[in-house]
């Protein structure tokens with residue numbers, strides 16, 4: 001929906017020319033209850049000045065712009081799938097203007113996550129490394145498996161695969177899986193994570209959580225958690241074959257935020273999975 005109606009949610013999209021930016025613009029236009037209010041790309045981006053839906057062969061009248069303040073003044077909520085430094089710059093302005101933020105960006109440091117929490121005291125924020133319903137249900141399955149398999153010497157390995165353009169590793173989803181498992185077992189991921197193995201590593205240390213990263217081609221996003229015991233293995237997998245689920249989840253998150261003024265939430269809140 002592009003024309004305003006009194007009840008439609010005014011959604012701005014950051015990273016409008018990106019892989020997720022395109023999916024999100026398409027989803028907003030098809031939604032029926034949201035309107036595309038603004039589209040942002042960073043200064044110097046080749047898409048600036050073009051219609052935000054030009055990639056669909058459509059004209060919405062919403063041109064891609066780089067001025068964050070002007071764009072956010074037109075919106076109720078910003079959906080941001082960019083890079084950590086971009087998201088934080090957008091969030092600082094959003095918090096000032098009272099615009100809500102759905103953050104899909106991954107790769108934040110602990111210090112950057114703390115910055116998000118501070119801004120969430122002024123505006124409502126959803127931060128989730130994976131907006132798909134299936135992945136969030138997988139987090140719950142992992143919580144149960146991690147508790148049930150805590151005794152008995154099950155070694156835990158998290159394997160993820162993504163397209164060749166992805167810039168952060170392990171994926172935000174894989175890290176969240178590690179956190180969910182560690183917390184379900186009453187521990188901290190930082191004390192158990194092994195991110196690299198090379199050369200004479202020695203035997204696997206018990207209680208560690210290993211990560212393996214694959215990058216190639218156009219893989220949208222695969223995650224498998226392996227609980228390797230003696231005489232048996234349990235594997236819990238999720239595979240995305242399209243980015244549409246991330247976009248639909250983001251719109252659900254944006255609708256959830258419409259009723260909030262401040263605070264930090266995640267997809268467990270949106271999907272009532274807590």
Ligand SMILES: NC(=O)C1=CN([C@@H]2O[C@H](COP(=O)(O)OP(=O)(O)OC[C@H]3O[C@@H](n4cnc5c(N)ncnc54)[C@H](OP(=O)(O)O)[C@@H]3O)[C@@H](O)[C@H]2O)C=CC1
Nearest residue numbers: 015018019020045081082083086104105106129130131246
């Ligand atoms: N939570 C979830 O469900 C999902 C999360 N993601 C995450 O979303 C992010 C984006 O993924 P994807 O769409 O594939 O990436 P792309 O590289 O395709 O798109 C990124 C977009 O952000 C823009 N951008 C880059 N740096 C900045 C900056 N500093 N300030 C403002 N804009 C910037 C890019 O502009 P330019 O082209 O000019 O560089 C581009 O438009 C990643 O962190 C990814 O891990 C992805 C899918 C699902």
Ligand SMILES: O=C(O)C1=N[C@H](C(=O)O)C[C@H](O)C1
Nearest residue numbers: 106129130166171172173221
């Ligand atoms: O960069 C991607 O593509 C994805 N990133 C997210 C992550 O890092 O977990 C979510 C999804 O796996 C796709």
